[in-house]
Amino acid sequence: MTPVLAVENLRKSFGDLVAVDGVDFEVAEGEIFGFLGPNGAGKTTTISMIAGLLRPDDGEIRVDGVSIADDARAVKRKLGVVPQDVAVYAELSARENLRFWGGIYGLKGQALRERIEELLDQVGLSERADDPVKQYSGGMKRRLNLAMGLIHRPRLILLDEPTVGIDPQARKKILEIVESITRGGQTVLYTTHYLEEAESFCDRLAIIDHGRILAEGSIAQLKAQLGEGSLLTVQGEFLEQPFREILAGLGDLREVEITDGRAMLLVPGGSRGVGPALEGLYGAGLHLDDVLIKEPNLEDLFLKLTGRELRD
Numbered sequence: 001m002t003p004v005l006a007v008e009n010l011r012k013s014f015g016d017l018v019a020v021d022g023v024d025f026e027v028a029e030g031e032i033f034g035f036l037g038p039n040g041a042g043k044t045t046t047i048s049m050i051a052g053l054l055r056p057d058d059g060e061i062r063v064d065g066v067s068i069a070d071d072a073r074a075v076k077r078k079l080g081v082v083p084q085d086v087a088v089y090a091e092l093s094a095r096e097n098l099r100f101w102g103g104i105y106g107l108k109g110q111a112l113r114e115r116i117e118e119l120l121d122q123v124g125l126s127e128r129a130d131d132p133v134k135q136y137s138g139g140m141k142r143r144l145n146l147a148m149g150l151i152h153r154p155r156l157i158l159l160d161e162p163t164v165g166i167d168p169q170a171r172k173k174i175l176e177i178v179e180s181i182t183r184g185g186q187t188v189l190y191t192t193h194y195l196e197e198a199e200s201f202c203d204r205l206a207i208i209d210h211g212r213i214l215a216e217g218s219i220a221q222l223k224a225q226l227g228e229g230s231l232l233t234v235q236g237e238f239l240e241q242p243f244r245e246i247l248a249g250l251g252d253l254r255e256v257e258i259t260d261g262r263a264m265l266l267v268p269g270g271s272r273g274v275g276p277a278l279e280g281l282y283g284a285g286l287h288l289d290d291v292l293i294k295e296p297n298l299e300d301l302f303l304k305l306t307g308r309e310l311r312d
């Protein structure tokens with residue numbers, strides 16, 4: 001079956017800076033595909049090219065098999081874009097913004113009025129629908145932004161970090177709306193640097209950094225890349241190289257990440273293997289002052305792939 005979105009070898013540089021460096025992925029019908037990456041990873045640049053707002057240096061983007069290079073208009077009509085930076089008219093009300101935006105997509109009359117009421121209800125803005133947007137809170141503006149991206153019932157919705165920069169309560173509300181959209185079988189490309197969001201509603205994920213996809217798959221497939229076992233993190237007064245040498249003599253333990261003073265190891269056999277592993281480390285004369293045992297998660301995979309934490 002033709003994927004709703006197919007991206008091949010997408011590239012974009014700004015001067016010397018390579019923002020998107022050969023990105024390939026596909027999103028199937030009804031799938032929520034997550035783009036997980038830290039600040040500056042290239043998420044917005046990728047979305048902007050798919051949305052037709054930025055011209056790629058190279059590569060191809062197809063929506064329902066139609067290349068954006070061949071028919072940008074046809075592709076754009078299939079997309080609902082919810083940009084990272086809220087794009088609404090501050091002087092107009094929510095209802096007026098939606099009417100304007102619906103008009104751009106050729107909606108009018110009764111059909112447009114009904115769609116607007118439906119969306120206002122869905123994003124919880126019915127009561128404030130006639131107030132000028134400049135009187136809205138950040139969360140309310142974001143909810144309106146979301147409604148605008150949905151007005152023409154797009155085939156594919158592009159959501160660029162819809163929960164960034166708002167308070168936890170507003171964020172929760174946005175997440176509820178996104179969840180209700182996704183339950184309806186909508187195909188979505190969702191960028192975020194929040195792991196919990198990616199984990200809670202993405203069917204598949206790509207981990208992106210420095211413009212490249214480092215890993216891709218379902219949550220289970222990504223976790224499996226770390227390997228089976230428990231994750232043992234130890235801290236103490238040791239240096240990277242001698243620690244590695246000790247580790248090499250300890251058989252089964254696998255390195256996830258080792259730096260001076262801190263090592264993250266995968267212990268095969270799960271928690272049963274942790275006791276012998278620690279005995280081995282202590283037995284080699286290491287002084288450890290902090291030990292943490294847990295099940296591996298995506299943040300650990302991210303750290304292993306990029307050498308840095310998701311949040312900065």
Ligand SMILES: Nc1ncnc2c1ncn2[C@@H]1O[C@H](COP(=O)(O)OP(=O)(O)OP(=O)(O)O)[C@@H](O)[C@H]1O
Nearest residue numbers: 014017019037038039040041042043044045046193
């Ligand atoms: N118009 C531009 N001119 C120059 N550099 C740009 C431009 N847009 C983006 N960049 C650079 O490209 C890189 C990727 O930026 P991008 O906005 O795609 O990242 P992002 O993953 O969306 O990050 P964030 O999580 O902060 O939104 C960054 O280094 C950024 O500074």
Ligand SMILES: [Mg+2]
Nearest residue numbers: 043044045084
């Ligand atoms: Mg961005």
